[in-house]
Amino acid sequence: MIVSLFSINTKTHAAGFVDVPSRALKEVNYLVEGQVVSGSTPTTFTPYKTITRSEAAVFIGRALQLNGKQRATSFKDVGSGSFASGYIQSAADKGIMSGYGSSFRPYKVVTRGEMAVMIAKAFGYSSSAGAEKALMNLGIASGLSNGTFGSNQTITRADFAVFLARAINPEFRLKQSAKFMKNLVSTTGNLNIRSGPSTSYRSVGKIAANTPVTGAHSIGGWTYVKTEGKVGYISTYYLRTASTGNTVPPTLTENNDSKLSSQTIILDPGHGGKDSGAVGNGLKEKEVVLKTGLQVNNLLKQTPFNVKMTRSNDTFIELKDRSAFAKNNDGDIFVSIHANAATPSATGTETYYYSAGNPHVADSKLLASKIQARMLTAWNLRDRGVKNGNFSVLRENNMPAALLELGFISNAGDASKMASDYWMNTMSKAIYNGILDYYKAKGYNVNSLYK
Structure with missing residues (x-):
């Protein structure tokens, strides 16, 4: 039986926040553990507040481990003193988000349609039918009760967190969409399998050197794998292809720069x-x-x-x-x-x-x-x-x-x-x-x- 990464240590309130709805508890907890999202205060997440473009850039940037160092940007309305300046510039450089001419409009709220495009570009989840269809096919997002995607509806911080967590980890998705097709082998002993793609996430187990694993997608220098009854992320650096003995080439479906930033x-x-x-x-x-x-x-x-x-x-x-x-x-x-x-x-x-x-x-x-x-x-x-x-x-x-x-x-x-x-x-x-x-x-x- 595959061990779930999320069946233990479930908290009553998400990461100490008292205002997160039950439908988003696990996802917000997960992103807080990975230092991807944070609250408005130590005890509140303000889940029903609409998310802005600058906040979206920060959340996605942290998830992909992009360069978030505050710095000058190419946008006249995002100064080097902005908390999001580094992530905004990194997201723009990688084509995840774009501006409106010379402006970024950091405080403009994000719609569901814009969210779909951002996540599809960030993680390389594409479809000939468009970003919204791609996310629906993977079980990352679903349509509304009226049969539409609600592209023009604004999206809240809680809903954005849910979609982002699903994009990172298939265990949160509405349907099983991870495809474990890569035959890999670990190259070092005492190797952590983590619940998410960074060392901020907890270890869900360890494996010895030369342990066979099967890999799915990669994010920020980490590969989502299945091995020895466990599912989680392993640093791609410590994996090699089983057939050739070579270290796994760090090519991403998302963006090679995500590998470099790791x-x-x-x-x-x-x-x-x-x-x-x-x-x-x-x-x-x-x-x-x-x-x-x-x-x-x-x-x-x-x-x-x-x-x-x-x-x-x-x-x-x-x-x-x-x-x-x-x-x-x-x-x-x-x-x-x-x-x-x-x-x-x-x-x-x-x-x-x-x-x-x-x-x-x-x-x-x-x-x-x-x-x-x-x-x-x-x-x-x-x-x-x-x-x-x-x-x-x-x-x-x-x-x-x-x-x-x-x-x-x-x-x-x-x-x-x-x-x-x-x-x-x-x-x-x-x-x-x-x-x-x-x-x-x-x-x-x-x-x-x-x-």
Whole structure:
């Protein structure tokens, strides 16, 4: 028997809200658990209030794990200070929502017909008969008693939450429409199956490495699967196709950018604060690598990827705290940036990965190799190779990790590049493109992101 994800811990009131109608209790609870929706106050959801376009953008954006960072938008009526600005721009960029010329009309209420279009576009649920028919065919929405869809009727926050929960998880739908057709295998042990497509959702069970599963649709870097009497979401990163042994290509029916936005890249500029690192030719390693890290960070911020830096200023961080930071932020890859030092004649670029303890040896080597190749093209220094290195930030990590040595700060020629804004920009773009090369090799569509 398939274990229901929603048969336990049902609450009298949805997530502490006292005003949610019984027909929407489970769905609102589910979305609150996943940090997709929130209340108007700690105890009220205002379920009968009509939902606005800005609220809809936030709810959908959170469900797909889009970039919600507040920022300037392309719409004259949505400023960077708006709580929804990041999600509105992300939804517009991905074609989920569009504006009215140069305006977005964030406070305009949403109709049932507009809701259908938004959800169909967001999750890739299409039909030749249109968005409304597509949602009805899947059991996500139903028509009204008069036989129409009620396209022009406004929709409330409660009803929008119900439809959104059904779009995410088939267990809420009016009919069984999930098609488990992909034969997959887990690639790591102690792997969580979660009730929804993010780590915010609870674990409904664990499976061992090399466990067969059958997959249906994917959302935001997670695949809806059935295995060992359980149904739920598993991170697509830890699945491979059963027939070929290759990691599952992260192509979505919704949008490949949803996959990218589920990936967190950790940038680790070495040294800092009281630890200057290597010193030579008037340069300090801590300053060179911080400048590099900030430039790479700025490039990645222009993409759907999430990016975190262990330090973004002249701060000293213990080695153990760097890998801990990466783990605590659910990093998917870790890139540590350094500069070498030796005799004045030593020159060249090299990259390290750790082959003994990190569970992602092959991917660590792939990441190191892709970035090394780009760095060599950027500065045309001696190729010192991709090597196994027993460094703490690699050894103590649990994700694909690479440590870069840009060049030798003790070499006048290498150092001259580190002192040049032009060459530093070139190197930063190389590291950025190397990261994209890694994701491309893993099956992600990053072609439009190259610099």
